[in-house]
Amino acid sequence: MSGFRRVASALAAGAASALLAGFGAPAGNGIEDESARVIVDRARAELAGARSVHMVAQVQDAAGSTVLDLRLDVNGNCAGRVGLPKGGGSAEMVKRGQDIWLKPDTAFLKSQVPGPAGEDAAALINDRWIHGSAENVLLRGLTQVCDLSGFQRKYAAQPVSENLTKGGTATVDGASAITVTGRDGADTATYYVATEGKPRLLRVEGVENGQRGRADFSDYNEPVPAGTPPPQESVDLSDLR
Template sequence: MSGLRGAALGLAAGALGGLLTGVAAPQGNGVEDDSAQVIVQKARKALDEAKSVRMQAQVEDAAGTTTLDLRFDVDGNCTGAVGLPGNGGHADIVKRGEDVWLKPDAKFFQSQIPGASGKDAAELINGRWIHGSTRNALLHEFSEVCDLSGFQRKYASRPASESLAKGGKATVDGAKAITVTSRSEDESSTYYVATEGKPRLLRVEGRQDGQKGKADFSDYDKPVPAGTPRPGESVDLSQLQ
């Protein structure tokens, strides 16, 4: 058996080697030779043209750390999760068109609904998804994070007083990058822009108004997963109201 296993592993390694022979290594895109202004302009353009992206972000302030892991697209579809600061709990979110599903945990309910009502709500939902429309005030508020187009517009606008300075080389999850620091009257940010493949924004981190934040961007133009919770796994919000 050990001989057969060794032969099989040898064949697999040979086949893999043959496949990799035809795969070119990532090529430098030359962005690290550009000025700070051009680097940021290219990164903004790449994000603005993205049809979909994954964003993993965290924001720290006096209340604690808010986290977000979201895959969203320009059509307003998304899937992901949000974590509230302190002991505020966690909620999964799915949005397809005008339909929104929200799955809060017990801590989330208790942090958002004061007193015994929060505990009662958690027991009533019992780990299921809350399903409704973006026309519902509660679900609309959470579904706003799915607006990639709005995020792109906000990122594309830059402060009139912005001052950019080119930094050094870095890596983001193994991807090579060049950094650029941006400073304006009330905030400072550092952009990490890919130096291989397309000059995409890989990470931005900074401070503003007592908040410290970081966001990583990946899976550019990969479709948002289309699956939605099954009817038996969710509760219609209109029935609860």
């Protein structure tokens, strides 16, 4: 084999090896060998440092189940959906900067605006998006829902006070995880922390103050979709008052 052919063959073999390596399983991060406290602290640190995240949360209480499915970032942008308990309906929502769009279904509108006024609102909106400012008092609650930085300050960055016990392995949406369970009086929380790639918090579930909840976290640092509803499919909030 000529020198050129030998070099070409070696380059081809190296390229093939690199390509196959790219399809290999993610490398283990060794977090499962750490103490329960270190596992939870590192996972919460990952969440506290995230620039954006996809959060799917569900809370069950006496009123029923409230569901939140949002992609949100530290700049206050978000996009997703919220569902209310006991037939309260659901609404899509988009926040970009200081602008908020909300697309409620009829059940959502009637649960928030009871009586004939709800019927009138549904007819006026006519399956369009409601557009308003984040500073509007009626939309202020949605602004807080989209505040990843606030969530990080109040939850992700705060130390855990529970007594922690390391558990076994689990799978969250196809990702391998190690579990840690914390107990603080009657409250319990189980943390699922990724054992491949970065030790990110994938799920936390448990009971607090009698409310059962679960939150899944994925797509760390993936940008929030930048698209906003077109003007022809929106109605300004000021036109509804």
